[in-house]
Amino acid sequence: MSGHHLIKMADLKNILTDAGLLQVKTYLQSGNLVFNSDQTNKKILENIISEAIQHGFGFQINVKVIEKEVFLSAFLNNPFVNRPGIETKQLYYLHLMGTADQTAFIELQNDPRYSEQMILRGELIYFYYPNGYGRSKLHGSIVEKKIKVSITARNHNTMQQLAKLLTGNE
Numbered sequence: 001m002s003g004h005h006l007i008k009m010a011d012l013k014n015i016l017t018d019a020g021l022l023q024v025k026t027y028l029q030s031g032n033l034v035f036n037s038d039q040t041n042k043k044i045l046e047n048i049i050s051e052a053i054q055h056g057f058g059f060q061i062n063v064k065v066i067e068k069e070v071f072l073s074a075f076l077n078n079p080f081v082n083r084p085g086i087e088t089k090q091l092y093y094l095h096l097m098g099t100a101d102q103t104a105f106i107e108l109q110n111d112p113r114y115s116e117q118m119i120l121r122g123e124l125i126y127f128y129y130p131n132g133y134g135r136s137k138l139h140g141s142i143v144e145k146k147i148k149v150s151i152t153a154r155n156h157n158t159m160q161q162l163a164k165l166l167t168g169n170e
Contacts, residue, residue, distance in 0.1 A: 007031070007057055015056040019048050025165050030158060034165045042067070064095050064152055068166050075163045078156075079119050080128045090132055091156040094125040094140065100147040108146045114138045125151075 009026035012033070016024050022036040039045050046063040054060050066074075074093065080086050105120050116138050117128040125143070129136050133155070140153050154162075 007053070009033075011056070012053075015052045016049060019052040021048075027158065027161055027165060032154070032158060032162055034162065062097055062150055062152065064097060066095065072163055072166060074121075074124050075159045078126055080117070080126055086128060088156045090129045092127040092129065092133060092153050093156070093159055094127055094143060094151045094153045096123040096125065096147075097150040097152070099123065100125070100149050104147050108143065127153075 006029075009029060012031075013024045013026050016033070016035065020037070020039075022038075024033055024035045026033045037045060039048070042065045045065045049063045049065070050060065053063075078091060078093075080091055081088065100120060100123075102120075105118075105125075108114075109118055109120075114137070115130055116136060117130070119126045129138075133139075140151050144151050
């Protein structure tokens with residue numbers, strides 16, 4: 001929820017609590033939150049959140065719900081973290097809003113114009129930006145167009161902080 005549509009996290013927490021989510025915790029002004037729910041269907045939860053935001057703030061956004069175990073596993077099993085010479089500040093997690101076009105991903109991965117390293121696992125692409133994200137020519141919009149699916153990207157620090165929220169170690 002960064003960029004075009006800014007929402008105060010306290011306001012977001014309130015509307016989502018009113019929508020039935022439990023123990024809602026937000027992380028900074030990032031649009032990321034952790035919650036519990038009696039509802040276990042991800043698609044229904046995504047719709048509940050999206051509709052609450054539409055009703056409460058007047059605009060529609062894509063929402064990605066990731067179960068606690070899936071999120072923690074994705075964070076803890078980043079294939080780049082333990083490689084020599086890798087700086088975690090240059091790691092990004094691109095969460096896909098669906099399934100990537102595999103052929104297009106392989107083409108992107110092998111494109112000699114880009115020095116970035118990337119690994120696709122399910123609905124997540126692990127990215128390593130060796131020269132830093134800010135200097136890269138390979139940003140989210142290019143990835144989205146190539147693999148034909150919307151994404152939401154998070155840096156390693158944000159993922160780490162959300163993992164702490166999920167495990168109660170904040």
